[in-house]
Amino acid sequence: xxELLRLEKIRKTFPGVLANxxxxxxxxxxxxxxxxxxxxxxxxxxxxxxxxxYRPDSGKIFWKGKEVSVHQARDAIALGIxxxxxxxxxxxxxxxxxxxxxxxxxxxxPLLDLSAVEKEVQQTGERYGLLVNPKAQIWQLPVGVxxxxxxxxxxxxxxxxxxxxEPTAVLTPGEVEELxxxxxxLANQGISIxxxxxxxxxxxxxxxxxxxxxxxxxxxxxxxxxxNTRELAKMMVGREVFxxxxxxxLMPGEVVLRVKNLSALDNRExxxxxxxxxxxxxxxxxxxxxxxxxxxxxxxxxxxxxxxxTNGTVEVLGYDVTNCSPLEIINRGVAYIPPDRQHTGLxxxxxxxxxxxxxxxxxxxxxxxxxxxxxxxxxFAASSIKKFDIRTPGPDLKVKLLSGGNQQKVVLAREMxxxxxxxxxxxxxxxxxxxATEYVRNQMVEARxxxxxxxxxxxxLEEILTLSDRIAVMYEGEIVGIVPAKGADIHExxxxxxxxxRVGDLTAMDI
Amino acid sequence: xxxxxxxxxxxxxxxxxxxxxxxxxxLAAVGSVLAERxxxxxxxxxxxxxMGAVGGIIGSGVFGNVWMGVLLAIVFxxxxxxxxxxxxxxxxxxxxxxxxxxxxxxxxxxxxxxALVFTRGSEVIQTVIKVPKLPLVKxxxxxxxxxxxPVLFNHLPVVYVGYVLVPVVWxxxxxxxxxxxxxxxxEHPHAADTVGISVSKVRYATIIFAxxxxxxxxxxxxxxxLGSYMENMxxxxxxxxxxxxxxxxxxxVGVFLGTLLFGAADALQLxxxxxxxxxxxxxxxxxxxxxxxxxxxxxxxxxSWPASYGSPFKREEG
Ligand SMILES: Nc1ncnc2c1ncn2[C@@H]1O[C@H](COP(=O)(O)OP(=O)(O)O)[C@@H](O)[C@H]1O
Ligand SMILES: [Mg+2]
Numbered sequence: 001x002x003e004l005l006r007l008e009k010i011r012k013t014f015p016g017v018l019a020n021x022x023x024x025x026x027x028x029x030x031x032x033x034x035x036x037x038x039x040x041x042x043x044x045x046x047x048x049x050x051x052x053x054y055r056p057d058s059g060k061i062f063w064k065g066k067e068v069s070v071h072q073a074r075d076a077i078a079l080g081i082x083x084x085x086x087x088x089x090x091x092x093x094x095x096x097x098x099x100x101x102x103x104x105x106x107x108x109x110p111l112l113d114l115s116a117v118e119k120e121v122q123q124t125g126e127r128y129g130l131l132v133n134p135k136a137q138i139w140q141l142p143v144g145v146x147x148x149x150x151x152x153x154x155x156x157x158x159x160x161x162x163x164x165x166e167p168t169a170v171l172t173p174g175e176v177e178e179l180x181x182x183x184x185x186l187a188n189q190g191i192s193i194x195x196x197x198x199x200x201x202x203x204x205x206x207x208x209x210x211x212x213x214x215x216x217x218x219x220x221x222x223x224x225x226x227x228n229t230r231e232l233a234k235m236m237v238g239r240e241v242f243x244x245x246x247x248x249x250l251m252p253g254e255v256v257l258r259v260k261n262l263s264a265l266d267n268r269e270x271x272x273x274x275x276x277x278x279x280x281x282x283x284x285x286x287x288x289x290x291x292x293x294x295x296x297x298x299x300x301x302x303x304x305x306x307x308x309x310t311n312g313t314v315e316v317l318g319y320d321v322t323n324c325s326p327l328e329i330i331n332r333g334v335a336y337i338p339p340d341r342q343h344t345g346l347x348x349x350x351x352x353x354x355x356x357x358x359x360x361x362x363x364x365x366x367x368x369x370x371x372x373x374x375x376x377x378x379x380f381a382a383s384s385i386k387k388f389d390i391r392t393p394g395p396d397l398k399v400k401l402l403s404g405g406n407q408q409k410v411v412l413a414r415e416m417x418x419x420x421x422x423x424x425x426x427x428x429x430x431x432x433x434x435x436a437t438e439y440v441r442n443q444m445v446e447a448r449x450x451x452x453x454x455x456x457x458x459x460x461l462e463e464i465l466t467l468s469d470r471i472a473v474m475y476e477g478e479i480v481g482i483v484p485a486k487g488a489d490i491h492e493x494x495x496x497x498x499x500x501x502r503v504g505d506l507t508a509m510d511i
Numbered sequence: 512x513x514x515x516x517x518x519x520x521x522x523x524x525x526x527x528x529x530x531x532x533x534x535x536x537x538l539a540a541v542g543s544v545l546a547e548r549x550x551x552x553x554x555x556x557x558x559x560x561x562m563g564a565v566g567g568i569i570g571s572g573v574f575g576n577v578w579m580g581v582l583l584a585i586v587f588x589x590x591x592x593x594x595x596x597x598x599x600x601x602x603x604x605x606x607x608x609x610x611x612x613x614x615x616x617x618x619x620x621x622x623x624x625x626a627l628v629f630t631r632g633s634e635v636i637q638t639v640i641k642v643p644k645l646p647l648v649k650x651x652x653x654x655x656x657x658x659x660x661p662v663l664f665n666h667l668p669v670v671y672v673g674y675v676l677v678p679v680v681w682x683x684x685x686x687x688x689x690x691x692x693x694x695x696x697x698e699h700p701h702a703a704d705t706v707g708i709s710v711s712k713v714r715y716a717t718i719i720f721a722x723x724x725x726x727x728x729x730x731x732x733x734x735x736x737l738g739s740y741m742e743n744m745x746x747x748x749x750x751x752x753x754x755x756x757x758x759x760x761x762x763x764v765g766v767f768l769g770t771l772l773f774g775a776a777d778a779l780q781l782x783x784x785x786x787x788x789x790x791x792x793x794x795x796x797x798x799x800x801x802x803x804x805x806x807x808x809x810x811x812x813x814x815s816w817p818a819s820y821g822s823p824f825k826r827e828e829g
Contacts, residue, residue, distance in 0.1 A: 053705065053826065074707030089702035091695045092818070102695050103706030110687045153706075 001028040003065065004161055004192050005050070005081075010059035012045050019045040021216040022059070027161065032183060032193045034203040034224075036236055037213035038433030039404065043196045044086065046213070047163050051083045052076040074103075082154020083163040088146050092139040096132050096149050097121055100156045117156075124155050128189075129182050143291075144175040151182070155191075162186065163194045168202060172291050173461060173494035180206050198236070198433070200229040201462075212236055237434050245466055247445050252469070253282030254317075256422050256453035257303070262312035264302045272298040274477040275312065280422070280453040285444065287468030287485065288457045291497055295477035296457045297339055300426045303455070304336045305329045317421060330359065333421035337411055337428050339457070341404075345411045348400035352392060353381040355399050355410050360417065384413040389439070405436025412443055423447055426457040441467060461493065475499040519782045526662040528781060530670060531736065533774025535560065535728040537673045539752040540759075540766050541680050542724025546717035547756055548684060550697040550819035553718065554610035555595045556725045557749025558617035562587040563729025565621035568642055568740040569628050577643040580734045581669075581727065588726015591617065592719040600714045603823030614749070622742050644738035645669065645731075669731045676724065681763040693717060697817030700824040710824045725749070747800070754803045760815050769806070776802040 005027040012020040019042045048054040052070040097114045107116045118134035130148040212219040212235040258279045266272035272295045280286045301307035305326040316332045338344035365376040381395040429437040468485040473496035481503035495501035543553040566587030571580025598609040650664040684690035695703040696713045759765030780798040
């Protein structure tokens, strides 16, 4: 095996953050190398240094044994490095072929004659199982196909090293399998792959070696054949983690939320939720699985009164709350954990205390005759911070200075106060590291155990499977099936998520 | 009165005037399409045109050669473009605010430059000055076609530049690698950056290109139509040109149609004035602006500007 890329003591700081702390890395030709770490561990930063988007403060990069300096993406591309970013770098109104050649000299420069390029895209696609129509415009393509375009883009530039930044985050389980096949075939033909992820199973299933980063530092590089997920998790987090949640069997109680034939439009005024019906009972978690963008967010917004229902009804504990205001819905005992805590969930420039009292500030004892009562407010904040283990130097810190996990705890503390009857949790662990994820999940189960009904929307199938009592799958705005979580067939759910399978509501019973 | 109006449309002079009034709008608007498509708001066209107008008169007056006037107009326009690029692209300043500043500044600067060049002592001698004016050029053969000849092919040379500019800009935008880069930069500058395209180079180049043609448009007003200079003589044509870009939804041909509409409105009000119908001329002068407003309200609907429109590009590096 020959070494293709070697990093020596790469250090990169951002104001106040040491993102990469003297990281070493060695990539061999034809290997699939995982770069594993929690969110914020510095994986993306390290790769951006290799790709020339960031300039490391210090450290050396060797390519095929020679020291190189990579000042911009152009240099990296010239060496033979290709990167597929977490957020795709494709221009939506341009075609596949146009995106592939963008930035390169054209066959008939300066004329935009792409027939030769289209042919080559087609051929490369056939060779590696990356089929796309080179004339299609990017915005017309599903995310999985867009990802293929990104890979094709790198291959067209004769990449010998392909860096993929969390490529599976946007894919269905079926698409992940396909991607893995493509990556294996690329590796077999001598192309090296750096596969960034925080998912342990993927490392074990796909990669030859794995380098673990924690807090910007390299923990270790090991062969996947010499390790297991448990050991990797420990290296990644720095302590033992238990993601298998203990969930007692409970008899579900009365129906808390009943949704009938609910429809709604998205921001572009296209149908996003299409005649959806389901119910949730006390002591029950209904998980909504689905690839991002299939109407889940819009569904949550309609339920919470933030988006208009165009048809159908929503009942909470027997009261019709269809198209009521969020305040009326809150007063029926509904809590909402929005998918984007930074925008909808929190006021980032407000303090922790101010955010914590966001739902109850106008009520006694926090407020009397419209005037804030500072002592009760301070007590309320202190007890929330303690109860939800929010790690902060004090209650008056601006929320934007907290880490993602602690921000989410602020949201949880605010929403869970007052024992809601229904919790709508949209992507509650998105972007959180393993430790914080563990915490949030336990809170969900705790609420369920003490009598709440929970609607859990998540694009992480694994999360849906661990937490839910029943699983509904959304595809293109419809619920294409509801199945009990116990004994659920992952394959079947994946197929439903991809829209190729529909099953009836196996949990439907007349109640 | 209706028959008077009808007589306007039966007279070839009206159509000649349409072409003439459309030209400065077309040069500025279509010339700015590339910059707009790269994601920059070229609201500073007014300044570019005004500096072009004064550059034209200075070049022509000082050198006694009208082509030097055209050249200087283009150079002045490009300089405004360069200044705008510095602010909007390199500094990343707010583009509308910067444009407003440039537009206001140009009113003063053009007047000062004019006074510096054409004043003796405290006396402004503009009426005395004999400044060479652009000649009418009749295109051989085409100019002899009945009706079309006089309307389209017997004009100042700058008009013909306008004729070719529309297809040229269209071709650059959709049929060359430069156009591909411009569109990519406008729609997703980060993507362009990661494949090694310099976002700021593309924007500088297209803004300066816009400056050249807006400057030329300005010279058309001073040394073309009038042969003299008045303070603030663009009178908001840069803004109307901007409106034409919005009206045309950032497509070269659509933008051209927009300038044609506003040019026709301008020509029409001039003709109506000439009829002496007793309508106060102030109302007539308003016509192109009213048409602009109505056109924007009624036709635009869902606009389709480039995704990065108006936002400066910055790598995310801290
Ligand atoms: N452009 C930036 N400016 C400031 N801080 C940044 C920037 N990019 C990343 N960081 C910080 O650097 C650390 C590493 O981030 P990142 O490399 O994105 O982690 P990962 O990809 O492993 O999730 C984080 O603390 C993050 O907040
Ligand atoms: Mg990352």
